[in-house]
Amino acid sequence: MTQLDLDESKPRLGRKRDHTRDPEILEAALDVLAETGYDGMTIDMVAARAKAGKATLYRRWSSKPELVLDAVACMKSKDLDLTGPPDTGTLRGDLVAMVKSPTIRESERKLKVMAGIVSMIARDPELAAAAQEALVEPRAAANRIIFRRAIARGEISADCDIETLCMIGPAMVAYRVLMLRTPVDRDFMIGTIDRIILPAAGLRPAEPSA
Incomplete structure (x- = not known):
């Protein structure tokens, strides 16, 4: 077995996801959603509103529907x-x-x-x-x-x-x-x-x- 094979057999540890900004991003998503509606909303808009990189959002939410679902669900905890x-x-x-x-x-x-x-x-x-x-x-x-x-x-x-x-x-x-x-x-x-x-x-x- 070559050194390359040994290296590839080792488990690769990706960067640990940072969820500390999730609340800010979800708030930004709600703001954009309220202003533009679902069809007009884009991940780019949310990233810009939250001052976050687009890649940051996609690492956490793989699609717009997933982001919207989480954003809507998070509103319950702040209600009453x-x-x-x-x-x-x-x-x-x-x-x-x-x-x-x-x-x-x-x-x-x-x-x-x-x-x-x-x-x-x-x-x-x-x-x-x-x-x-x-x-x-x-x-x-x-x-x-x-x-x-x-x-x-x-x-x-x-x-x-x-x-x-x-x-x-x-x-x-x-x-x-x-x-x-x-x-x-x-x-x-x-x-x-x-x-x-x-x-x-x-x-x-x-x-x-x-």
Whole structure:
């Protein structure tokens, strides 16, 4: 056996992958996705936004769909406070307490990301599931807790359609952001709570205050 054969028989240890920049790259991917949509997004765009080499991205993600899937999935971990939704003692108080400026901005961004991946969702069941889990379910889960508390307190009827109630706010926000191209602010959110969600739950509209 020659020295060359011996050298080639030795295991070759590649460079250890550095994942420390993954969060920055995934954030950059989400930004590009929200701005251009899936079809317009390229790995080059993400690399430029993240100030990373294109090769760095390809070592970590072999294709654009893989990068998008990871980017969408990572949004779930940042969504809501790990302590759960606020418990103020009233349904309106809980819903209003969920209206925070950072939360509003993140919701708008999520909607733009979702709009950006619509074309791919239809072709990729795995991405559709990831989008549901990361973009829709965290807020729906928090709303379910809030409405179930209200039922347990006797504040609203146990016959209330919780799933529909959970969808009213997100649907209003989605229409305003995606169709009307109008930013969502605190006044809009609280108005939706007082004039639409609470009456739909069987409660009288609150006096404008908050």
